[in-house]
Amino acid sequence: MTKAHAIAWAFFIFNGFSMATFAKMQAMKNLTDTLQHFLFEDKFNNAMPIRGNLVYLNDTYHQVLQHQTLPPVLKHALGELMAASALLSATLKMDGAMVLQIQSKGALKLLVVECNSDLNIRATAKWDETQTSQIAESHFIDLVRNGQFVITLDPKEGEAYQGIVPIEGDTIAEMLQNYMLRSQQIDTSLWLTCDDKSACGMLLQKLPDIGGTAALNKKAIEQDLDAWNRMNYLANTVTADELQNLPAEILLSRLFAEENVRLFEPKPTQFYCSCNQTSVASMLRMLGEEELNSILAELGKIEVNCDFCNKHYLFDAVDTAALLATEASVHISTAKH
Numbered sequence: 011m012t013k014a015h016a017i018a019w020a021f022f023i024f025n026g027f028s029m030a031t032f033a034k035m036q037a038m039k040n041l042t043d044t045l046q047h048f049l050f051e052d053k054f055n056n057a058m059p060i061r062g063n064l065v066y067l068n069d070t071y072h073q074v075l076q077h078q079t080l081p082p083v084l085k086h087a088l089g090e091l092m093a094a095s096a097l098l099s100a101t102l103k104m105d106g107a108m109v110l111q112i113q114s115k116g117a118l119k120l121l122v123v124e125c126n127s128d129l130n131i132r133a134t135a136k137w138d139e140t141q142t143s144q145i146a147e148s149h150f151i152d153l154v155r156n157g158q159f160v161i162t163l164d165p166k167e168g169e170a171y172q173g174i175v176p177i178e179g180d181t182i183a184e185m186l187q188n189y190m191l192r193s194q195q196i197d198t199s200l201w202l203t204c205d206d207k208s209a210c211g212m213l214l215q216k217l218p219d220i221g222g223t224a225a226l227n228k229k230a231i232e233q234d235l236d237a238w239n240r241m242n243y244l245a246n247t248v249t250a251d252e253l254q255n256l257p258a259e260i261l262l263s264r265l266f267a268e269e270n271v272r273l274f275e276p277k278p279t280q281f282y283c284s285c286n287q288t289s290v291a292s293m294l295r296m297l298g299e300e301e302l303n304s305i306l307a308e309l310g311k312i313e314v315n316c317d318f319c320n321k322h323y324l325f326d327a328v329d330t331a332a333l334l335a336t337e338a339s340v341h342i343s344t345a346k347h
């Protein structure tokens with residue numbers, strides 16, 4: 011989206027229910043696979059230091075689920091993680107991917123979601139299939155209590171960053187809120203909901219003062235805090251049904267009826283898996299020549315299945331020799347420089 015385009019959209023401001031008719035026209039448009047930014051403004055149309063995002067995942071969510079039959083508790087947790095990954099990665103300036111990963115040694119082994127700057131999302135789960143019926147009767151929090159929740163930021167350029175999200179609170183939203191406040195010092199509120207139909211969510215985030223000099227002004231700080239508390243109070247009335255079924259315009263005008271909300275153009279989200287022959291070959295290369303040859307000796311071929319998209323990769327002896335030779339040539343070319 012061009013900057014001019016964004017500015018054009020930024021002129022679309024609504025207050026209370028005055029835009030209800032327009033919202034109805036848009037009603038079906040926003041309810042599927044989109045992320046929308048919004049901002050609050052004061053009565054002088056100055057931006058308040060609070061931003062928000064709304065996400066509706068439908069096809070994106072269903073395409074992830076096509077590759078696995080998950081017990082409902084894991085399906086809904088994976089959906090909430092997907093919604094959270096889109097809401098949080100949309101707050102970053104980084105060009106790259108955010109990975110949310112919960113690992114455990116119990117019946118649940120792994121939940122992993124990756125969302126990149128273009129809102130391409132992929133996700134998968136692993137669990138002990140002999141315990142599927144126990145999982146179905148468990149609360150999500152009991153499945154992850156002794157696990158580890160890791161957030162990774164993997165920029166296209168520069169080094170990856172990893173943070174540990176404490177398993178505290180009863181929900182994924184609470185865990186991530188605690189993490190954002192304690193590890194990143196950013197006040198962030200999240201509302202996540204997921205059922206068999208869709209995965210949706212809303213984020214509010216308090217920004218450091220926008221004006222620059224406001225930080226020096228005690229009154230401005232108090233006003234900012236006041237606004238932050240007020241918006242959270244209002245947002246907290248949101249229900250799962252509203253998050254899933256109301257288009258952004260109607261939802262925001264209902265929650266923040268007395269406030270000026272500036273809503274930006276929806277951005278599409280989609281399921282996308284970045285796996286390909288080259289990435290699988292590099293992964294195999296890391297296993298080493300000895301290991302690969304022993305698999306070939308035993309099975310006559312090396313088969314790899316992508317957990318995210320279920321795509322099948324097959325390497326025979328010739329392919330394997332070629333991928334190992336590629337490694338050699340990479341080493342030679344590195345050595346030359």
Ligand SMILES: [Zn+2]
Nearest residue numbers: 283285316319
């Ligand atoms: Zn894949």
